[in-house]
Amino acid sequence: MSRVDPEQGEHKPDLPGPSVWPIGVAVGVACLLVGLVISWWIVAIGGGISIVFGFLWLSDLSGHPVGARPAAAPPPATTGPPPAQRRPEGPTTTRSGFLSVATLGLGGVIGALVSIPPIFLAIVPPFLKQSKKPVDLGPLAQFPAGQWVVTTFMLDPSEGAVSRRTAYIRYNGPLKGQPSFTIISNRCAHLGCPVQPLGLVQPDKTKTISTTGGEVVTTIPVLAVSGFSCPCHGGAYDTEGNRTAGPPVRGLDRYEFSIKNGHLILGRNYSVSKVDGAGAGARIHKYDLTGPGQHIDGWEQIFYPIQPPH
Ligand code: FES
Structure with a gap:
């Protein structure tokens, strides 16, 4: 015969049960x-x-x-005198x-x-503060057709030399009535070292100009460029920035551009997995700007964190 708690009788505390x-x-x-x-x-x-x-x-x-819980079964009918007091029904907090x-x-x-x-x-x-101002690189005339030009410029002149960047620029001739440029970033797609053009750099033909936005732009022509190489770990790229050898996982980043009042205006930069074709007719596989060493296409891309806006 079971014993009954004299204070609680047969009622047990209404503790929450296991929950999912x-x-x-x-x-x-x-x-x-x-x-x-x-x-x-x-x-x-x-x-x-x-x-x-x-x-x-x-x-x-x-x-x-x-959610409503299933109603508890009514207590079995008991004989004898009714309970002296009943608690009011309603939700309770234990x-x-x-x-x-x-x-x-x-x-x-x-x-x-x-x-x-x-x-x-x-x-x-x-x-925060990710918006980037377009950069005026100067008159189109300083970019001869078919020739690579090493161009250095300041992303933000108010920040001084720390914002200086380098791009490799080639004028491809007109495309649908508009000038066409290939503008490649010098940031290696492996770990970010500065890639170098494989060609004949002509330092004696260096030009420095101040453009409308206050940018100081320097241009150095390079002859017979056969590609780009990275001095850090031997990464190699062709003249469209496609990886050809070494540890980089994709092609070189590029810059968007526009033409304004006869000047070449540099826009935002973006990442590239590969480029089909060459020059003005090239088909660029373009992605949002991504850090060096990160895959941007294929299944490997899932291993890299999402990027903040650029
Ligand atoms: S940083 Fe260019 S190959 Fe490693």
């Missing part, structure tokens, strides 16, 4: 972290899953479940439920206070 919501939260967080490597939309899905399951979990712990919510809430507040500032400082700065 924490597993949902864990899946959402895992999805969010994987998304940081693969794509923003996976980050959004992971965040949504975490929030929904976290809400359901908290709701369960607080004793006010969102002591253990309250302590669970209070512990989780306090832990959440402390975790947020400790983690949000460093996460903010680590993630947000790359998204």
Whole structure:
């Protein structure tokens, strides 16, 4: 014969049972972290899953479940005198439920206070001040047709020499009535060392001009260019910037351009997996600017973190 607690009788505390919501939260967080490597939309899905399951979990712990639970079976009819008092029916919060919510809430507040500032400082700065001003490289006449010109310029003259960059520029002749240029970045697609043109550099023909935006632009012609090479680890590229040898995983980055008042205007730079054809008729496989060493096409691209806007 079983014994009955004299104070609680046959009623047991209404503790929350095992729940699947924490597993949902864990899946959402895992999805969010994987998304940081693969794509923003996976980050959004992971965040949504975490929030929904976290809400359901908290709701369960607080004793006010969102979904209706199946009604408990009515107690068996008993004989004898009716209970002297009955508690009013309605949702109740147990002591253990309250302590669970209070512990989780306090832990959440402390975790947020400790983690949000460093996460903010680590993630947000790359998204700020990313707009890039077009750079005036001077009159079109300084770029003879079919000849490579080593061109150095300042991305932002107000920042001085630290913003100086180098591009290799070739005028390809007209395309559909507009001048066509190939403008290749000198940043190696392996680890970012400056690639060099394989040709006859003519330093005695160096020209320096000041353009309308205050940029100081220097041009040096190079004859008989057969490609580009990197002095660091032997990366090699052809005259369209396609990788031909060594450790680089893709072609050289390029710059967009436009023509304004007879001047060549440099736009934003972008990454290139490969180029089919050559010159004005080349077909460029173009991607958003990506760091050196990163695959931008093929299955390998999933191993690299998503890029902040450039
Ligand atoms: S940085 Fe150019 S080959 Fe390594």
